[in-house]
Amino acid sequence: MEPFAFAPAYELPVWPFTPPPELGSTGIVRHPIVIVGAGPSGLTLACDLAQRGIRAVLLDEDDTVGVRGASSRGICYAQKSLEIFERLGIYERIAAKGITWSFGRTFSGEQEVYNFNLQAESVSRQPPFINLQQFYVEWFLAERILELGLTDVRWKSRVTRVEPLSDGVRVDIETPAGRYTIEADRLIDATGANSPIRAQLGIDAHASRSTDRWCISDVRFKKPLPTERWTWVDAPFNEGRGVWQHLMADGVWRIDYQMPEDCDTAHISRPEVAGARLREQLGPGVEFEFVWIGPYGYRDHLLDSFRHGRVFFIGDAAHVVSPFGARGGNSGIQDAANLGWKLALVAQGQANDALLDSYDAERQPAAKQNLQVTSRSARFLAPRSPAEHTLRRAVVALAARHPFARALVNTGRMSVANDYPPAPQLPEGGRTVQNLPLRRADGRETTLMQLLAEGTQCLGLWLAPTRAAARAAMDATASLPLRLLAIGGDSGLPALQADEKLTRHLGLHDAGSFVLVRPDAYRAATLPHATPHAIATALRTALALDPHAP
Template sequence: MESFAFAPAYELPAWPFVPPPELGHAKIVRHPIVIVGAGPSGLTLACDLAQRGGRAVLLDEDDTVGVRGASSRGICYAQKSLEIFERLGIYERIAAKGITWSLGRTFSGEQEVYSFNLQAESVSRQPPFINLQQFYIEWFLVERILELGLTDVRWKSRVTRVEPLSDGVRIDIETPAGNYTIEADRLIDATGANSPIRTQLGIDAHASRSTDRWCISDVRFKKPLPTERWTWVDAPFNEGRGVWQHLMADGVWRIDYQMPEDCDTAHISRPEVAGARLREQLGPGVEFEFVWIGPYGYRDHLLDSFRHGRVFFIGDAAHVVSPFGARGGNSGIQDAANLGWKLALVVQGQANDALLDSYDAERQPAAKENLKVTSRSARFLAPRSPAEHTLRRAVVALAARHPFARALVNTGRMSVANDYPPAPQLPEGARTVQNLPLRWADGRETTLMQLLAEGTQCLGLWLAPTRAEARTAMDATAALPLRLLAIGGDSGLPALQADETLVRHLGLRDAGSFVLVRPDAYRAAPLPRATPDAIATALRTALALDHHAP
């Protein structure tokens, strides 16, 4: 039997445990924000708050990133997440280290039945996708958080108990140096799919009954393969089940093999078994070495509400979806970006606490949509009834000959930024705004994310207002977190060039039309003909400043 070589293990960074100041003191200290869990969503939130000048305590059980042994987790980061990372100051590191791609191919057997190129639909400075091992994302976020210097990162700190209070949360913490208790005005649970906080509070996650099983093989080849996402609906080299093939950083390919639900996870992960699968796929002459092999299984779940009093759930603690289309980790990162600016403004006294209710009102429907989309992909890849098997066979057969059927080949609808439904703070609903390259009137370059990185404020983008309108609007919004910018014209406001792509993307039409861009780069309050009073009212609505508690 052939033996297979393993590459040297990754050397992950480790940070020291520092005894917290509360240890050994009877008085319980209160912090404005405590985040539990240093995965992608928790780290993104901590970094987002620090970028806005906000302080937080971040607790994590470990002292490193990823999982010891460098197991393969999230790898595919979508454009919206990459735009968030530009605002947070780590995008250039991600782009330099990761693999940029936009082309995907889907096969049935050896026949290509569907392909896509997402670049054609983009106006963003960021590409549709970058593949990068999750621990690198976490690594870059930790270093950026430490650079910003406002987050108290506490490693080797395990939360053993939470107690909701009328005005906050009490948290018991276990460390190598002893146990202590703190309080938080608001607690954010980013502890992942098996959240102990959620379990302790008795919150039902509505987990699915069946478990989808996969075996991941991270492989480095001597001869490079094309930098494309390849998927097989019914790979002949995997007993007619699905296979994914992605390139990551360091020349490592992640190949996911779908397994039977009742498989022996230890057996399918043995090097000789995983190696035999690769030989079946690639043939005897392809030289490779393993980086990591391991089983993967998931049950999807979705909380009824992402806010429970002073406790907020983000990322996998709030929702788990199947990995098809990279909608899991990206959604958690976008949870953090949605919540971060709202927490910052509420803590600073610039927005009403009711604004925090909009986190659930926006992100829960987004998670529900992602769950619906990925569940359809899961059923296509693993049909559970004769009718579903018949449908898939028909779709695959038709796709080989007819263009209309190719869009029905569902190996994962790739992650996109979710629109938000109408709500008290969003009477018109909201949709994302891409990170457009922009120019100031004098020709200097900037981007939307660079504008949003400068403080926590909404952008008021106004097409060619008059000088009188601009002066009155400045007065009407002087006490509000708003940066008014003109697009073209001679209003006396800081002005961007009236680029056709920008105007069309924002939905602006005639002179005087206006749109509010929130700190998370979502478009709200489109005004066909803006007045200073209408702008002030739209902003106060967006920040829940006129909310009256029942």
């Protein structure tokens, strides 16, 4: 057998275990917010809360990021997630380390059937995607959390039992120095797909019966490949199954090979077997070294509700979808961003507990939509009947010649920020607002995310209001978390320069029109002719407050 070279293993950071003050205590300490799990969603939530000045306890059973012995895991970070990372203060590190891309090609056999460029419709400061090994993102988040200094990060702390209470949750924790118990006003489960908390509470995740199996090869080539996302619907070098090819940081390529469900996972991950696949794909003379090889399998699932009393589920603890289109990890990051500002305002007494119900009302349908999209991709890439095989062959053949058919080639609709359905806090439904580059009235540059990073408050973006209306609106919302900004005009409010791209993206057409943007950069209300009373009512509605209160 041909020997294959392996690059040195990544050296991950290690943080020390510090015995918590509750060890050996006879009383039980109550904490407002406890997060369990320091993966992407748990770390994002802890960082989001710290950025907003909210203290939390973060528990993780390990003392590092990533998974020991594994390499890339999640790699594609979508624009909405990158915008969140700008607000949290780690985007520049991600952009500097990762690989920015927007162009992709899709092949059937040896033939390219279509390509796409995701940059064309974007107005955001962030690109459509950056590829970066998941452990780097977790690393940057952990360091940012420690820099902010408000989160009690407890490594080597395994949750062994949770007990829901009428006004909180009791949590038993095992550490190298012993066991102890704490209580939380609210507990957030970010422990992943195999959540022990969910299992202990007896919550049905409705997991699928079949397991989708892949083999991941992280590879460094001597001769670089094009920095594009290449996808094969039916790769001839992988027995007619799907293949994905991405570049990540450190010159490492991630190549995902779809495998039969009944495959021998140990066999497909052997270096000689993985090396033979690469030779078959790229030619016998290709020079490379392995960084990591590993099998990957999953069953999708979706909870009926992401809130159970004082326990909230985020990320893979709440939902698992197929990896097609990078809708898994990105969705968990966006769960955290949706929940973070709501927890912060409730903790600060500026919103009612009912606002926390909107987390489930918004993110559960988003996860359901992602599951529907990725399940269709899975059926296209792994047809289950002769009729489905025939349909796929016909679609691929048409796509090579006719533009209309290219939309039917389903190799994974790329992750986008989900729209939210109409609800009590979102009467019009919710759409994301992209991170537009902006200029203040004095010419200084800023962005929407930089404005949202300055405290936990909604933004009221108002097109050329009058001075009288601006003064009255400030009086009407003085006790509420709102920052009013004028776009153009001479209202006396802090102002942004008028820009056609900005007003078009926000849907502001006439002087006096108004958009209310939530702290997670979702549009909460659009008022074609804003009045101070209408602005206050829209804001109170968005925060689950009595809209008719004076």
